[in-house]
Amino acid sequence: xxxxxxxxxxxxxxxxxxxxxxxxxxxxxxxxxxxxxxxxxxxxxxxxxxxxxxxxxxxxxxxxxxxxxxxxxxxxxxxxxxxxxxxxxxxxxxxxxxxxxxxxxxxxxxxxxxxxxxxxxxxxxxxxxxxxxxxxxxxxxxxxxxxxxxxxxxxxxxxxxxxxxxxxxxxxxxxxxxxxxxxxx
Numbered sequence: 001x002x003x004x005x006x007x008x009x010x011x012x013x014x015x016x017x018x019x020x021x022x023x024x025x026x027x028x029x030x031x032x033x034x035x036x037x038x039x040x041x042x043x044x045x046x047x048x049x050x051x052x053x054x055x056x057x058x059x060x061x062x063x064x065x066x067x068x069x070x071x072x073x074x075x076x077x078x079x080x081x082x083x084x085x086x087x088x089x090x091x092x093x094x095x096x097x098x099x100x101x102x103x104x105x106x107x108x109x110x111x112x113x114x115x116x117x118x119x120x121x122x123x124x125x126x127x128x129x130x131x132x133x134x135x136x137x138x139x140x141x142x143x144x145x146x147x148x149x150x151x152x153x154x155x156x157x158x159x160x161x162x163x164x165x166x167x168x169x170x171x172x173x174x175x176x177x178x179x180x181x182x183x184x185x
Contacts, residue, residue, distance in 0.1 A: 051081040052151045058179040065161050066177050069124040069137040072098040074182070077141075077155065082117075086149035092119045092141070103141075114152065118142045122159070131168035137161045137177070 059074035060066070067073075075098040083102060084091045090105040103119035122139035138160055144153035162174035 051079055053079045056155055057182045058157055059182045060159070060177055060179045063161070063177055065135065066137050066159075069135065069161070071122060071124070071137050071139065071159065071161075071177070075099050080143070080151065080155070082145065082149045082151065086145075090117070090149070092117065092143075094121065094141075096121075099139075107145075110147070114144045114146055116142055117145050126167070128167045131166050133163070133165050134167050135161070135163045136172070139179075 055076055055078055057074065057076040060071075062073075063071075075096055077094055077096045077099075079095040081093050082090055082105070083093050086107075090107060091102050092105050093102045094100055099121045101121070103121055105117045105119050108116035108118070119141050120138050121141045122137070125136040125138065126134040128134065140158045142156045142158070143151050146152050157179050159177045159179055160174045161177050162172045164170045164172045
């Protein structure tokens with residue numbers, strides 16, 4: 001019974017696929033000028049010449065260790081753009097409520113024409129000069145970019161707090177500090 005069902009399913013899917021292919025070939029893909037005007041206004045509002053202008057805000061709950069290390073309770077990014085050569089030393093320039101600045105980017109491998117770019121926009125790590133207990137906190141900011149260096153996605157953040165009993169002999173124990181996306185004000 002299973003074999004018959006599978007064969008019937010395959011036969012139906014093949015006929016459906018050919019019908020879909022015929023429909024795709026004969027369908028008209030002409031669009032009106034109004035659709036182009038709408039798309040142009042949306043893209044101009046969100047990405048003005050490789051500068052992404054839109055408010056993105058995050059907030060976290062009370063966290064004693066993060067507070068002590070100066071991690072912001074909330075922050076909003078109002079614009080971001082890539083500066084420098086995308087192939088050598090790319091950087092991300094942020095205009096933000098608490099974390100404005102220019103940050104070094106780490107680029108992931110190219111995948112389907114896009115790369116994940118990650119910047120550490122907050123970092124409180126100790127200068128390790130002796131073996132001792134230590135703590136650290138950081139926020140990573142990630143975006144997708146295309147091969148030209150154009151930002152093509154909304155940003156994401158991840159933040160962590162970590163401790164170690166001995167910087168020379170013990171591993172770091174990190175845990176995530178959750179930031180929630182909030183509506184911009």
